[in-house]
Amino acid sequence: MTGSERRADIVRQIKEARRPVPAKSLAELYHVSRQVIVQDVALIRASGYDIISTNRGYILTGPESVSRVFKVNHTDEQLGEELCAIVDLGGNVENVMVNHRVYGHMEAELHINSRRRVTEFLNDIERGKSSPLKNITSNYHYHKVTADSEKTLDMIEEELRKRGFLVEQKEDTGENNDET
Template identity: 65%
Template sequence: MTGSKRREELINTIKSSTSPISGKTLAQLYDVSRQVIVQDIALLRTAGYDIISTNRGYILNAPHAITRVFKVSHTDAQTEDELYSIVDLGGTVVNVMVNHRVYGHMEAPLGISSRLKVKAFIDDIKNGKSSPLKNITSNYHYHTVEADSEKTLDLIEKTLEEKGYLITEV
């Protein structure tokens, strides 16, 4: 088993456990030394996982949010509705991305997680501070959306599809 595969399984084991798991137990489970587990834990922490070492073993402090990338298209007038649709269902619009034929991949962080942040974003656009990135690709763009569960992301996807914003690749 490769190191990256082991770390993937390791985080899933810790995540699904209802009690702390000792380094010794993890080492036996993955047939490696305890030191390898310590190094894997350090790498997982670097990757953003909040793993806590207790006197009884390792636990994951908080579950990682789940993300999904949606390809969407809509008019400028529909931007507000698109963003409200996502945040009202519990999603956070992490970023916006476009793939321009000349300039390549372009991405901007958004961090829109509430109606208040949607309103501030829309106000900035309306006040001429900038124009939406989607305008350079004939309205086609991508959003990384973060949520607490796959169920929430499924609901967001269904809503975007029903409103005609979601582009499904063939």
């Protein structure tokens, strides 16, 4: 089981529980340390879930929204197709990020949540206001996408994979295979 699969299952366990779920119980269930569970819960919270820690365990009060970071690669001509694929399934493209070998981590807010916003963004690019940030890293880039549920994010991930935009990453290797 990968870390992301474990975290998704932790959310399910806490959501379905009738009482608070202790970290110790989760650690035993997944054969990991209690500290791994604490770190997983921190990541789950960062993705939008409202998990409360009580002296008896974790309680999930429900997500307002959830998020996921997707690593993608495509041409300038496919930019609109990528963004529309995300917003058509209910996603909000919060930002674009690149990791450049010289300049380091760079990020720009986008907040694209409709085809109208996609069109406005593409028009701005065409008018020469700027060029896509992905161009400095051989088209490799990341998007933080928010949605109403993990199911929606799963559908977006599958659509990006189907269109050949998703860059598959090895779980927890620490590898940074971005291009310059």
